[in-house]
Amino acid sequence: MPLFDVYPLYNVTPVSANGIHVYDENNTEYLDLYGGHAVISIGHAHPKYVEAITNQVSALGFYSNAIQNPLQVELADKLEALSGCDGYNLFLCNSGAEANENALKVASFKTDKSRVVAFKNGFHGRTSAAVAATDNPNIIAPINAQQKVTILEFNDIEGVKTELEKGDVCAVIVEFIQGVGGLDQATAEFYEQVDALCKANNTFFIADEVQSGYGRSGKFFAFQHYNVTPDVISIAKGMGNGFPIGGILIHPSIEAKYGMLGTTFGGNHLACAAGLAVLNTIEDENLIDNVNNVSEYFNSIAKTIPQIKNIKGRGLMLGLEFDFEVGDLRKKLIYDHHIFTGGASNKKLLRILPPLTIAKEHVDQFFKALKKELEAVEV
Template sequence: MSLFPTYNRFPLTIVSGNGTKVTDDNGKDYLDFVSGIAVCNLGHRPPIVQKAIEEQLNKVWHVSNLYEIPIQEQAAEILSEAADLDYVFFCNSGAEANEAAIKLARKHTGREKIITFKQSFHGRTFATMSATGQEKIQEGFGSLLPTFEYFPYNDVSSIEEVHDGHVAAIMVEVIQGEGGVVPGTKEFLKKVEEKCRELGALLIIDEVQTGIGRTGKAFAYQHYGLDPDIVTTAKGLGSGFPVGAMIGKAELEGSFQAGSHGSTFGGNPLASAAVKATLQEIFTSDFLEEVINKGKAFKRKLQESLTGFSSVSEVRGEGLMLGVAVQTEALPLVHSLREKGLLAVVAGPNVLRLLPPLNVEYEEIDQAVTLITEVIRQQEASLQKA
């Protein structure tokens, strides 16, 4: 092996994919409810996105951001309009989008401190690792950046006690993804927004996992009626093509002038073609309404089917970003589901995370519910025998 062992890989090699299905190197088919961890929001190889990339491949792959890139402008216009914001900076990943947001907030306000939340996840670069409220992400790398402070998530009273004139921004996920698929309460998120206005700080919402239709809105903060200054997104933005974006309000433009930030590959023609085609498909009222309907059906069916299992604590989440909280280790469930032909992933040690493509069929949802119920039943039976 010539790779650093930075991933605990499953014994699975996927060689092809189409829509919600993937096939391994032994010819076995799987229903994919991981979607590359909320990346393949239109499933694998969506025809409309594949066509757009192929057309761009036959024109030009990459040019420097020193030149005009019309398709990048077109993608930015769709993205900023959906977010009800004004300007976009394209990069290559969610971590890079959050790096840009941190830099912009500090430069615009002239302040250094940024508040984030315990169990949050914002990336693995040095700044975004420092922003992340999980010790397991930070262990072994020495002193972190000292300008981040972590508060309890969904704790209104702790936010009310912040009276610090040095805060540049509060960065928050409206649903903590890696932290366990934990939705923020409306009261808490509104208090975060109010505190930003009180302090003259910026509100940064990390939508890397929740954005691009995953919860049934273009962005999850739109369920709460929030008014962010900066939004970051990636994962589902390019249907698997590596791309991220930071979106911000017009008044921030003067703080990100030429030379203040940049990205060699960010928003190049291939990435922009993938983004434009993806957003044109997802950002329609009919598509997003169907995501909401499917998400409600999936959540309801899971709750009904899992009622009575002592190991199941809760089914939570929004749209097609759901978590089954269990009182046992969730990873054995992932292994058992894979053996039965359903791919899922964990969110922390005790949450089974389900992220199907947004165009999943109702019959596939039913199939997944049946398999999840089956493996939980088997796990409980084996634990009782032990």
């Protein structure tokens, strides 16, 4: 049976990985500066992570949410302590798309409204309402397009005000650092005014932290760089270091009701073991401090390279913008230098999303390769 052909693939076949490196069937070593779409947070095959999953699956891998699962409580408590989101409640699911779907569902339930405001170049997932709120018509099927969504420009505070005052918007959803869209950020004033407008108009403010959360921005969540209080925070990618897990943090003012949300696999024992291993490693190895230290070093070098026209993002969620499309450059980096990087809807942007364990020598290796390729382009 052939695979449904929806992914353009690089001719690389990873068979193992360790730390910040991936190895193919020929044992060729690749430097992973993309982390599988920012999923690998604490490094490939981290020993504490492997031990936690191994021990859990040998004891109890899965049972449904119809029974007590103390691991969920332990995960929620640890997440509250490390994130600083005091009093929020946790609902666990399996992916970022599910997280945003449930965030929007809670908002609609609680406001009794159905329209969503989202932003240009935003990406929130591929499920029903999440994909409708994504600014990419190519992945929105007619069944998704039935959702009522208004897409605005970043920093258009008058547009947000106008839409919210119409009285039918259940939620404003925002990536504080856009991922697929190209690492764009709005101003602090804009985010803070949107937060205030939401609170004045019975509208939920949803922080999509699926990619930017778990320390990647240099704080536990990217919204914490601003003076805002989201009603719901969606999480996934780096949460499980490769194991499928997602969730939403729900403000304590929002009351739960039996049956409001549900999932078969969400918050299963194995997923919680993976999630706890990630949080414990972030804490034990001071990985958020490492994010900030390595990010500063990365930026200091990037600023010296004249071909780089713009450095975007925060922490280890970075983009290097050039005056040419980077598709060929990415191929050169992967095939000639054995370095994984990422692309974006902005075709001139090279995305850097490494494991949070990255060291300065890995940054040096990347820039040595990049400079060589940029020099070749000029010649």
